[in-house]
Amino acid sequence: MTSSKLAVFLNKHGHRHRLLTMDEVRADGEVAAQLSEAAKAELLELCEEQFAQLEKLQEEIIQCEPDSSEDPEDQLVKRLMATDAELKQWLSMKPSLLATNSDILLQAGKDEMLKLCSDLEMVVSCCEAKRDKLRETKELEQKWLEEKKQVVLTINDHIERLRVEMEKCSEHNIFLETKAKIQKVKAYQENLMENLGDILAMHAPLSQKESSASKNKKNFPLELNENHISLSEILEVLMDKVINTPHDPYVTVDDTFWPPYVEMLLRYGVAVRHQENNFKIRLETFF
Amino acid sequence: MSLLAPFNKLPTLNTASILLVESEEQFQQSLAVALVEEMTVTVNVRLARSLPLPLENDESRPRIDLVVFIINLTSDLSFRSAKASLKYLDPGYFLGKVCFMATNARHASVHTGLLDAVRQLAVSLHCPLLFAEDQTPEDVKSSARRLLTILKVASGLVPNTSALFLSNLTRCTMPLDIDQPSFD
Numbered sequence: 001m002t003s004s005k006l007a008v009f010l011n012k013h014g015h016r017h018r019l020l021t022m023d024e025v026r027a028d029g030e031v032a033a034q035l036s037e038a039a040k041a042e043l044l045e046l047c048e049e050q051f052a053q054l055e056k057l058q059e060e061i062i063q064c065e066p067d068s069s070e071d072p073e074d075q076l077v078k079r080l081m082a083t084d085a086e087l088k089q090w091l092s093m094k095p096s097l098l099a100t101n102s103d104i105l106l107q108a109g110k111d112e113m114l115k116l117c118s119d120l121e122m123v124v125s126c127c128e129a130k131r132d133k134l135r136e137t138k139e140l141e142q143k144w145l146e147e148k149k150q151v152v153l154t155i156n157d158h159i160e161r162l163r164v165e166m167e168k169c170s171e172h173n174i175f176l177e178t179k180a181k182i183q184k185v186k187a188y189q190e191n192l193m194e195n196l197g198d199i200l201a202m203h204a205p206l207s208q209k210e211s212s213a214s215k216n217k218k219n220f221p222l223e224l225n226e227n228h229i230s231l232s233e234i235l236e237v238l239m240d241k242v243i244n245t246p247h248d249p250y251v252t253v254d255d256t257f258w259p260p261y262v263e264m265l266l267r268y269g270v271a272v273r274h275q276e277n278n279f280k281i282r283l284e285t286f287f
Numbered sequence: 288m289s290l291l292a293p294f295n296k297l298p299t300l301n302t303a304s305i306l307l308v309e310s311e312e313q314f315q316q317s318l319a320v321a322l323v324e325e326m327t328v329t330v331n332v333r334l335a336r337s338l339p340l341p342l343e344n345d346e347s348r349p350r351i352d353l354v355v356f357i358i359n360l361t362s363d364l365s366f367r368s369a370k371a372s373l374k375y376l377d378p379g380y381f382l383g384k385v386c387f388m389a390t391n392a393r394h395a396s397v398h399t400g401l402l403d404a405v406r407q408l409a410v411s412l413h414c415p416l417l418f419a420e421d422q423t424p425e426d427v428k429s430s431a432r433r434l435l436t437i438l439k440v441a442s443g444l445v446p447n448t449s450a451l452f453l454s455n456l457t458r459c460t461m462p463l464d465i466d467q468p469s470f471d
Binding site for chain 1: 294295296297298378381382412413449451452455
């Protein structure tokens with residue numbers, strides 16, 4: 001675009017604005033129908049004048065040869081030029097009086113004022129609506145905040161209570177539990193022992209009695225019989241040995257063990273003989 | 288080749304003319320209906336599938352103040368059609384009287400890269416790029432309102448503003464990292 005064309009183009013632009021302002025004024029004049037005949041005539045004359053100028057500029061634009069260039073660089077330069085020209089135009093533009101007739105000016109001013117007022121009213125109502133909404137939001141948020149704060153407080157309280165409770169209870173509880181367990185196990189063991197004692201008393205009476213009975217019949221040596229211990233005692237010795245010295249559970253069979261009992265224990269798999277030493281036995285590993 | 292020029296005709300009083308170019312003619316109609324509801328000025332809406340415009344009704348056609356290219360982001364064809372149509376516009380239009388409107392950007396089947404291509408196009412031509420949806424009447428209405436704002440300026444109906452001035456503020460700009468690789 002040549003600079004002359006640019007100037008024309010921009011002139012037209014500026015011109016168009018003024019023209020439209022005039023048009024508005026004229027339209028208002030028609031609607032209000034308050035302007036005097038003279039003012040109307042003057043306005044019409046002004047419009048005619050402007051339109052004539054517009055037509056002249058239009059002619060000039062059409063006269064200019066169109067230069068179409070696809071190069072984006074070129075277009076960019078043109079754009080810069082156009083913007084620059086427009087800037088200059090704005091800077092050099094002088095405010096001019098719309099018309100000399102005071103009627104027209106009054107009417108235009110009134111109209112502008114009314115328009116401005118309605119615009120400002122709209123701005124005010126918009127701002128008020130926004131403010132109200134913000135206020136509402138603020139109240140809501142504050143309510144939420146309050147609720148959240150209370151929740152935090154309650155939770156903290158709860159945590160504190162739980163912690164205190166736990167501290168107080170934990171040791172005592174464990175202690176009590178363990179105690180109960182121990183007692184249960186003890187009772188169970190007692191029960192087992194009692195049962196065992198009953199069975200032994202019923203089925204394996206003290207060898208002394210038997211031996212004393214057999215003494216008369218079979219004439220066994222007396223001192224042997226006196227040393228013999230009961231089956232329950234043999235078992236006790238075996239068990240004690242296993243528990244106390246697990247690495248060496250063997251017990252030496254001496255003359256206090258009545259041989260039939262030992263034989264019975266070995267035969268029913270309650271006790272096992274040492275592989276190398278015939279005189280040693282141990283309790284079978286039941287566990 | 289007949290170029291569509293921005294200043295080859297005289298303007299009409301209190302009138303703004305807009306040309307909607309869309310190859311698929313999906314959004315045009317509803318948008319046009321929403322546009323003519325404007326009361327303060329007479330809005331003249333012209334529809335076209337592509338440019339150049341037919342010569343026979345050239346006489347009856349008003350001066351076009353704003354050309355809007357509607358590009359459907361789910362169709363590659365609409366983009367290519369719009370790009371081809373750009374050749375038939377006078378360079379004077381690119382001083383603030385062209386705007387791109389991308390639709391269906393939220394659609395799932397948007398071609399990857401098409402959005403970038405559209406943006407690239409808008410950047411290279413220094414035109415604003417609007418995003419619009421056409422699913423609900425509210426969407427159409429708000430799109431029309433945005434277009435009207437630009438249209439009023441482009442047709443010189445807003446005092447103390449010009450299309451070039453507005454377009455310098457609203458033109459699409461590309462974030463640097465898309466155009467060039469960053470080095471850090």
